[in-house]
Amino acid sequence: MTADILTITDLKKYFVVGHKGIRRREPITVKAVDGVSFAVREGETFGLVGESGSGKSTVAYVTVGMYRPTAGSIHFRGQPLFGEKGERPLALKKEIQIVFQDPGSSLNPRRTIKQILELPLRIHRPQDNRLEQILALLEMVELPADYMYKYPRMLGGGEKQMVAIARALATQPSFVILDEPTSALDVSIQGKIINLLMRLQREFHLSYLFITHDLSLMRNVASRVAIMYLGKVCEIAETVEFFRSPYHPYTQMLLSSIPVVSEEEEQLKPRKIISTGEIPSPVNIPSGCSFHLRCPYKMEICTRIDPVMVQVGEGHLVRCHLHGQPGEASHEE
Numbered sequence: 001m002t003a004d005i006l007t008i009t010d011l012k013k014y015f016v017v018g019h020k021g022i023r024r025r026e027p028i029t030v031k032a033v034d035g036v037s038f039a040v041r042e043g044e045t046f047g048l049v050g051e052s053g054s055g056k057s058t059v060a061y062v063t064v065g066m067y068r069p070t071a072g073s074i075h076f077r078g079q080p081l082f083g084e085k086g087e088r089p090l091a092l093k094k095e096i097q098i099v100f101q102d103p104g105s106s107l108n109p110r111r112t113i114k115q116i117l118e119l120p121l122r123i124h125r126p127q128d129n130r131l132e133q134i135l136a137l138l139e140m141v142e143l144p145a146d147y148m149y150k151y152p153r154m155l156g157g158g159e160k161q162m163v164a165i166a167r168a169l170a171t172q173p174s175f176v177i178l179d180e181p182t183s184a185l186d187v188s189i190q191g192k193i194i195n196l197l198m199r200l201q202r203e204f205h206l207s208y209l210f211i212t213h214d215l216s217l218m219r220n221v222a223s224r225v226a227i228m229y230l231g232k233v234c235e236i237a238e239t240v241e242f243f244r245s246p247y248h249p250y251t252q253m254l255l256s257s258i259p260v261v262s263e264e265e266e267q268l269k270p271r272k273i274i275s276t277g278e279i280p281s282p283v284n285i286p287s288g289c290s291f292h293l294r295c296p297y298k299m300e301i302c303t304r305i306d307p308v309m310v311q312v313g314e315g316h317l318v319r320c321h322l323h324g325q326p327g328e329a330s331h332e333e
Contacts, residue, residue, distance in 0.1 A: 004039040005175055005207045006063070011036045011072035013058050017283065030282045032058040034231035035072070037309075040175075045201065045208040047222030047239070049215060049254075053282060054228040056211045060177045063209070064098045076175070094124045097168035101180040103160035107152040113138075113163055114148035120170040137166040141196060158189035165196065169204070177209045182217070194221060215258055219243055224315070227251050230282060230290040233309075237316040247318040249295045289321065297322055 013033040033055045040046040050056045061067050065088045074081040100106040117134045141162040182190040226236040235248040246252045292302040307321045
């Protein structure tokens with residue numbers, strides 16, 4: 001089996017967003033990521049899917065070093081990403097890069113494309129011929145050489161994202177986080193960007209953590225998929241198995257909501273799951289299973305005890321009392 005390149009273990013990231021109480025000493029905490037664990041294999045595309053506010057982008061930002069974890073650990077090829085004081089080795093910064101959702105806001109509007117691509121080269125590859133490498137990066141993402149003299153405002157959305165991809169590849173990384181890289185683009189250009197990313201993955205043996213809310217996209221690009229809800233992973237499976245046999249009620253609800261264009265595709269979807277209630281506030285997550293307020297199958301234990309991940313098949317994990325170990329759904333804490 002292929003070795004893991006990135007391992008995330010019981011990752012937590014909490015944010016204090018205010019204080020309450022008479023003297024305002026009690027912090028109000030958002031548990032953006034609350035005990036997430038998964039591993040990405042060398043050379044694979046691992047899909048991380050969830051609604052807005054599920055915590056998937058926070059996982060990305062901690063992994064790339066924008067945030068320090070509150071608890072838990074992240075290892076890259078067996079080496080911890082964060083030292084005892086929260087610092088990250090420069091070599092690991094070079095190995096892990098990110099492509100953001102909106103290229104319009106992630107590119108400095110006052111810098112030319114040449115200057116944008118030159119910065120990571122100056123930091124991580126100071127001995128290289130920068131002009132030669134900039135030309136190579138532009139060719140890599142299928143942009144003409146004269147684009148180096150343009151500013152981001154002179155480019156279309158797809159072209160900006162190509163520049164963002166080139167910037168991410170400038171350090172010659174082995175692991176790239178794709179944070180909804182096509183959601184801000186026109187449908188006409190989304191396919192081109194996806195094809196470009198898949199080609200680059202093959203050519204440079206890249207590993208991807210692909211973050212999105214689009215399950216249809218994951219079906220075509222990811223080898224494995226994890227579903228997040230309110231800061232926790234509720235199901236992980238190989239992509240084929242995931243779409244064929246979803247176990248968690250939240251996963252079933254998401255899959256049953258995917259739009260289709262034929263009766264044959266409709267028959268492949270799981271039975272329609274209608275959720276009740278609203279998504280809880282991340283400031284006030286309910287006790288027990290965080291999905292129980294919306295789940296049509298909730299049991300009494302779901303309101304009290306947060307379920308743990310259990311294996312229901314080869315590489316298929318689910319966090320739900322409906323699929324716990326025999327007798328688990330009836331015992332007391």
